[in-house]
Amino acid sequence: MSLFTPEQIKEMGEMWASDLFTPEERIAAISDMPLEERLADTNPIEVMNYFKPEQRLAGLSLKEIEAYIEQRKQQTQSV
Incomplete structure (x- = not known):
């Protein structure tokens, strides 16, 4: 101990x-x-705040980005 x-x-x-x-x-x-x-x-959210948006997206595939955009569109339409 x-x-x-x-x-x-x-x-x-x-x-x-x-x-x-x-x-x-x-x-x-x-x-x-x-x-x-x-x-x-470190807290991942704190680390991500240091990156530019295009750097955050660099690790994602085009399909993942398009799916996220579609999801955001649906969220804004439902509000």
Whole structure:
């Protein structure tokens, strides 16, 4: 059984990292991490807000985009 909560362990890690590494070293370590690992603890909605609409759509197929447009049209007509 751990004596610390996950939040406390995270805070300790951040504190130790700030004492052990320069900002440049932290950036270098993070830049080598895969994107999925860097974004693991973030809220997906917050991350998506940083992307332009065309970047958000880039991963979708044309059929998915057309289906979404049709769905939105139906929603606006029913209101």
